Amino acid sequence: MKILFLDQSGKLGGAELSLLDVASAFTPDCLVGIFQDGAFAQALASRQIPYQVLTQATIQVNKDSGWADSIGSAGQILPLIATITRLGRKYDLIYTNTSKALILGALASRLCGKPLVHHLRDIVSPEHFSAANRTLLITAANWCAAHVIANSKATAAAFVEAGGNAKKVSVVYNGFQPQVYQTISETDLRTDLELGSRFVVGHFSRLAPWKGQHILIEALAHCSESVVALLVGDALFGEQDYVNTLHCQVEQLGLSHRVKFLGFRSDIAKLMQVCDLVVHTSTAPEPFGRVIVEAMLCQRPVIAATGGGTVELITHGETGWLCPPGQPQKLSELICHSYHQPEQTQAIAQAGYHHALAQFTLEKTNQMLHQRLAQVFA
Numbered sequence: 413m414k415i416l417f418l419d420q421s422g423k424l425g426g427a428e429l430s431l432l433d434v435a436s437a438f439t440p441d442c443l444v445g446i447f448q449d450g451a452f453a454q455a456l457a458s459r460q461i462p463y464q465v466l467t468q469a470t471i472q473v474n475k476d477s478g479w480a481d482s483i484g485s486a487g488q489i490l491p492l493i494a495t496i497t498r499l500g501r502k503y504d505l506i507y508t509n510t511s512k513a514l515i516l517g518a519l520a521s522r523l524c525g526k527p528l529v530h531h532l533r534d535i536v537s538p539e540h541f542s543a544a545n546r547t548l549l550i551t552a553a554n555w556c557a558a559h560v561i562a563n564s565k566a567t568a569a570a571f572v573e574a575g576g577n578a579k580k581v582s583v584v585y586n587g588f589q590p591q592v593y594q595t596i597s598e599t600d601l602r603t604d605l606e607l608g609s610r611f612v613v614g615h616f617s618r619l620a621p622w623k624g625q626h627i628l629i630e631a632l633a634h635c636s637e638s639v640v641a642l643l644v645g646d647a648l649f650g651e652q653d654y655v656n657t658l659h660c661q662v663e664q665l666g667l668s669h670r671v672k673f674l675g676f677r678s679d680i681a682k683l684m685q686v687c688d689l690v691v692h693t694s695t696a697p698e699p700f701g702r703v704i705v706e707a708m709l710c711q712r713p714v715i716a717a718t719g720g721g722t723v724e725l726i727t728h729g730e731t732g733w734l735c736p737p738g739q740p741q742k743l744s745e746l747i748c749h750s751y752h753q754p755e756q757t758q759a760i761a762q763a764g765y766h767h768a769l770a771q772f773t774l775e776k777t778n779q780m781l782h783q784r785l786a787q788v789f790a
C-alpha cells in the first residue's frame with residue numbers, strides 16, 4: 413500500500429516520533445509530506461524514510477486561533493492544498509498525523525479522490541483547541557476521513573463528545589521497541605551530571621504550560637534536600653515565556669542547586685536510567701503520553717497526572733502511581749513515598765515494565781494499523 417503521510421511539524425514532538433515508527437513500516441513505498449523543515453526532517457532522513465518539505469511558508473493557524481485567522485491564512489494554504497492534491501494522485505491513501513494536516517489533507521483527498529485516514533493524537537476539547545478549530549477539525553474528519561485512529565480511548569471519547577462520528581473511530585495505542593530502552597550508557601551520566609547519590613526525579617517533555625513542569629518544581633520545594641529534578645525537553649512551539657517563568661520559579665524557591673534544565677535531548681533512554689523516578693505532570697488531559705511507557709520500558713517507576721490516556725497506561729499502586737493534576741502537594745507526597753519505600757517502588761517499576769512489554773510493542777501497533785488500513789479498502 414502506497415501512503416502519503418502528512419504532518420504539519422518540523423519539530424520532534426511525540427506525534428512525529430510516533431509517525432517515524434509508523435512510516436518506517438511503509439518505507440520505501442511512502443512519502444512523508446511535512447509543512448516545515450527541521451529536526452523531524454533530519455530524523456526522517458536518518459531512518460531513510462522518503463520525505464518532502466511541501467511549503468516554505470509558515471502556516472499561521474494555531475490551536476487557539478479562530479475562523480478569521482484560518483481564512484486570513486488562505487494565501488499560504490491554497491498552494492499547499494494544490495501540492496498535496498497533486499502528490500495524492502500518486503498514492504493509494506492520504507494519512508494525516510496532525511490537526512492542520514487533517515484540514516488540508518481532507519480537502520486534497522476530496523480533490524484527488526483518494527481515501528483519507530486521520531491519526532488523532534489530540535484531545536479535541538476546549539483545553540486544547542478553540543471552538544472554531546474544534547468545529548473545523550470534527551467537520552473535516554466526519555466528512556472526509558474514511559477512518560479515524562485515536563491514540564487512546566480518552567482521545568476517541570473526546571472526539572465523539574465534540575461531535576465526531578463514533579462509527580469512524582477506533583483506538584490503536586502507540587507502540588515501542590523495547591530494546592531501544594535497554595541501551596546502557598557508555599559514560600557514567602550520574603557523575604557527568606553531578607547527581608551523586610541523590611534521589612533523581614526526571615521529567616521528560618517539551619516545556620509548555622499544560623505539561624506542568626511548574627507543578628514538579630513546586631512539589632520539589634516540599635521534598636527533602638536530597639531529592640533533585642532533571643527537566644529534559646525544550647519549548648518546541650514558541651513557549652519561551654513559560655521557560656523564563658520556570659527559571660524564575662526555580663530561583664525564587666531557592667532550588668537552583670536541585671533543578672537541572674537539560675534542554676532537548678535525543679538520549680532519553682540513557683537519561684531515564686539515571687533517574688530513580690519519572691514524573692509526568694500535565695495539567696490538561698494527556699492524549700496518550702509516550703514518556704510514561706518509555707519510563708516503564710526503562711524499568712523506572714512512574715507518577716503520572718490523572719487525566720486522558722494516562723489512566724489507560726497505569727493502574728494506580730500497581731504499575732505506577734496516578735496523581736491528581738495541578739496538585740504539587742499531592743505530587744510531593746507521592747515522590748516522598750517512592751523515596752522512602754524502595755522495595756515497593758522497585759516492584760511497581762517491574763510491574764510497569766512487564767505491562768508495557770505486553771501491551772505497547774511496535775509489533776502489535778503495526779499489526780493493528782495494517783488491519784485498520786486494509787479495512788478502508790475492503
Ligand code: UDP
Binds near residue numbers: 646
Ligand atoms: N522527548 C525527546 N527529547 C526531549 C524530551 C522529550 O525525545 O528532550 C520525547 C519523549 O521521549 C517522548 C516525546 O518526546 O517520546 C514526547 O511525547 P509525549 O507523548 O510524552 O508528549 P507530546 O510532547 O507528544 O505531547
Ligand code: GLC
Binds near residue numbers: 425563701
Ligand atoms: C501527541 C500527544 C501525546 C501523544 C503523542 C503520540 O503529541 O500530545 O500525548 O503521546 O501525540 O501519539
